[in-house]
Amino acid sequence: MTDRPIPFLDLKAQQARIAADLRPRLDAVLASCQFILGPEVRELEEKLAAFCGARHCVAVSSGTDALEIALMAENIGPGDAVFLPAFTYTATAEVPLVLGATPVFVDVDPRTFEIDPEHLRKRIADVRRAGKLRPRAVIGVDLFGQPADWPAISAIAAAEGLFTLDDCAQSFGAALHGVRLGTAAQATATSFFPSKPLGGYGDGGALFTDDAERAALFRSLRTHGEGTTRYEVLRTGMNGRLDSLQAAVLLSKLTIFEDELAARARVADAYDAGLGNAVLTPARVPDSASAWAIYSVLLPDSAARERVQATLKAAGVPSAIYYPRPLHLQPAYAKAHDGSHLPVAENLAGRILALPIHPYLAEADIARICTALRGAV
Numbered sequence: 128m129t130d131r132p133i134p135f136l137d138l139k140a141q142q143a144r145i146a147a148d149l150r151p152r153l154d155a156v157l158a159s160c161q162f163i164l165g166p167e168v169r170e171l172e173e174k175l176a177a178f179c180g181a182r183h184c185v186a187v188s189s190g191t192d193a194l195e196i197a198l199m200a201e202n203i204g205p206g207d208a209v210f211l212p213a214f215t216y217t218a219t220a221e222v223p224l225v226l227g228a229t230p231v232f233v234d235v236d237p238r239t240f241e242i243d244p245e246h247l248r249k250r251i252a253d254v255r256r257a258g259k260l261r262p263r264a265v266i267g268v269d270l271f272g273q274p275a276d277w278p279a280i281s282a283i284a285a286a287e288g289l290f291t292l293d294d295c296a297q298s299f300g301a302a303l304h305g306v307r308l309g310t311a312a313q314a315t316a317t318s319f320f321p322s323k324p325l326g327g328y329g330d331g332g333a334l335f336t337d338d339a340e341r342a343a344l345f346r347s348l349r350t351h352g353e354g355t356t357r358y359e360v361l362r363t364g365m366n367g368r369l370d371s372l373q374a375a376v377l378l379s380k381l382t383i384f385e386d387e388l389a390a391r392a393r394v395a396d397a398y399d400a401g402l403g404n405a406v407l408t409p410a411r412v413p414d415s416a417s418a419w420a421i422y423s424v425l426l427p428d429s430a431a432r433e434r435v436q437a438t439l440k441a442a443g444v445p446s447a448i449y450y451p452r453p454l455h456l457q458p459a460y461a462k463a464h465d466g467s468h469l470p471v472a473e474n475l476a477g478r479i480l481a482l483p484i485h486p487y488l489a490e491a492d493i494a495r496i497c498t499a500l501r502g503a504v
């Protein structure tokens with residue numbers, strides 16, 4: 128056994144695989160010089176919509192901008208409460224705050240790490256009782272590649288009159304009850320950050336919806352609130368456009384995406400089998416297919432995690448912590464938080480550890496990682 132360092136992510140192997148398809152696509156953009164919202168962007172929107180079964184796709188400049196555009200389209204702002212999980216990437220909470228709204232943090236499930244619908248119900252009731260904020264929207268996050276419990280979230284949102292936004296930044300390609308994510312909420316936002324299951328060579332994102340009016344609003348907001356002509360400004364928007372080179376990269380990667388999703392699932396299965404009971408492996412959301420953006424195990428406590436992470440590192444096995452601190456305890460968000468304890472998110476932050484997962488992880492490397500982890504605990 129060698130101690131050659133294993134990469135956490137292998138974008139080079141993927142690039143070598145798509146090289147012959149990618150070059151002519153990039154050359155076509157260079158030849159046309161339509162660098163922003165060129166024909167590749169429209170083609171990408173059509174293919175992404177078809178891939179996930181949504182009626183409309185609007186490609187944008189990042190996953191963060193996708194979330195912001197979706198909330199802007201609902202006129203969410205000061206005095207509005209936006210419910211979201213405390214255990215997610217910072218962008219989910221940042222966006223309501225940037226718009227002047229208040230994020231209301233919800234605890235998560237201890238085994239799937241997804242937003243806890245029962246706690247969501249309680250948080251909405253808390254906000255209504257306090258009477259200071261108007262409940263307006265819920266952002267469910269499909270964390271680490273697995274879908275959130277959309278049937279439960281949607282039922283609560285419908286009963287409470289809340290807009291549903293799916294933060295699918297980590298999970299494009301995942302499915303719930305046999306249906307790909309993209310239509311589970313009223314709007315779905317994803318990210319094409321390079322490390323995502325479907326990632327570009329720079330920033331990018333997309334919005335999905337089945338509602339034609341909402342899609343038209345997204346298009347307008349993406350380009351400074353423009354109307355039917357470029358210099359008619361109907362509303363305050365932003366520069367949220369996707370560039371054509373990113374679309375060309377994504378079109379190329381889309382040709383192998385199904386195959387890569389299957390390869391990621393094989394790695395997750397191999398980890399489940401190879402790790403046995405040494406650690407708590409990720410619980411699968413029932414009747415779902417994960418996009419396996421991240422494969423996180425749970426250790427008994429933070430001291431054990433620190434020890435294990437150091438032992439893995441010495442064996443050439445990288446690991447990462449998503450997320451070391453839940454959002455309600457981040458300095459930037461503590462002011463917006465009502466001070467309540469979110470015990471599951473707080474506990475997970477101290478115990479969680481992500482292992483390398485990507486479509487090009489060799490069987491020998493998976494075996495090496497499992498052996499190292501079993502030996503470290």
Ligand SMILES: Cc1ncc(COP(=O)(O)O)c(C=O)c1O
Pocket residue numbers: 189190191192215216218219268294296297317318319320330331332
């Ligand atoms: C859950 C989640 N939401 C939103 C984002 C923001 O996406 P982006 O980096 O493309 O702005 C990310 C990722 O980076 C994410 O993981």
